[in-house]
Amino acid sequence: MHRIACHECDLVHDIPPMPARATARCVRCNAVLFRAQANSIDRTLAWTFAGLVLYVVAVSFPFLAMKNGPIFNETGLLTGIQLLFEQGIIPLATLVFLTCVLIPLIQMLGLLYIFVPLKLNVRVQYAMPVFRLFKHVKPWSMMEIYMLGILVSIVKLGKMATIIPGLAVIAFGLLIFVLNFALASVDSHMVWERLEGGS
């Protein structure tokens, strides 16, 4: 039995040990208090490793190409950001870089930093601050919106030229799902208890 307060309405609940995959909801405002996960550590690690592979592909391979007669222009995920930088629009370039490139990477590396030691039953320094950072950056990871932006751009330029999606777009699209599966496998309550109690 443990006691927690709903983060959205502050009502105190006493929660009995929960079976895997069960969700505890606040009886007053219906907020999700937490979800217990089965095999949280193994599943999170598997999805995170898959995500990192896709990430490397998404960043390093051609993203979109534009063809208009003899002119062929190929771009990577970072090209637009780099061009915004060169145009002097640094805040904008930084925002796009953070939300679509850096924060997803921080999320994955953060998960590895927490879950690999949990799996190996060892303790590492700064595990708690890292997990806190991981929680704070979550709303600022926006790859799925970037994907919608790609669709809009393709329609917008469709009349001017042919747009050819590259390998990186596919990896990027898959990464959105894989990263979400990784995040959904995280059993936060279990992680905090294990970080607190020692391995």
Added chain:
Amino acid sequence: MKPARTSALRLGLVSCSACHLLSRKPQALDHGITYCPRCGEELHQRKPNSIARTWALVIAAMVFYIPANVLPMTITSAVGTVSADTIMSGVIYFMQHGSWEIALVIFTASVFVPFLKFIILIYLLLAVQFKLVKQPKDLTRLYRFTEAIGRWSMLDIYVVTILVALVKLGFLADIEAGPAALYFALVVVTTMVAAESFDPRLIWDVVGEKHE
């Protein structure tokens, strides 16, 4: 699950915003900064200065919203002619050229969502400040909704980035980001931070006070 039917506030407990540990409220909490005994996060009974901070951010966002809509978002130069497009002129262009779905997506994400967020946040702020909470559950749902939709306003920023990358020098046309892009990014960031600064527990505090 047996609820204690009381708020942590009234039991003299404080819940950590990061690890959700419920601990006895330290004496020092009212005077200075205290930290969660488990994870080290700063402890607060409620998000600090929630109402004032949310108001400030909403007002700032509403100010940024004006240049974001009036100034050009993209500047396109093609063989000698230069055209500047605002968000609305882009929407109108798509409507006239048959892609009404895209027009709708851009209008919703860039114009309607920020506007809706202003309305909902102001409504929540006034409800809490004037203690006019009749349906706390609905207000909480409204809050969750604003928190979830805000990020989708980033869409146009990404479209500009992708267009700039694809249509660059060497092409017949060249697209550059206009001044509105920066203001628009500020709208998205300030409304997101505003939604995060608002504490939904304040809604329930109003209800709790009435029952006493």
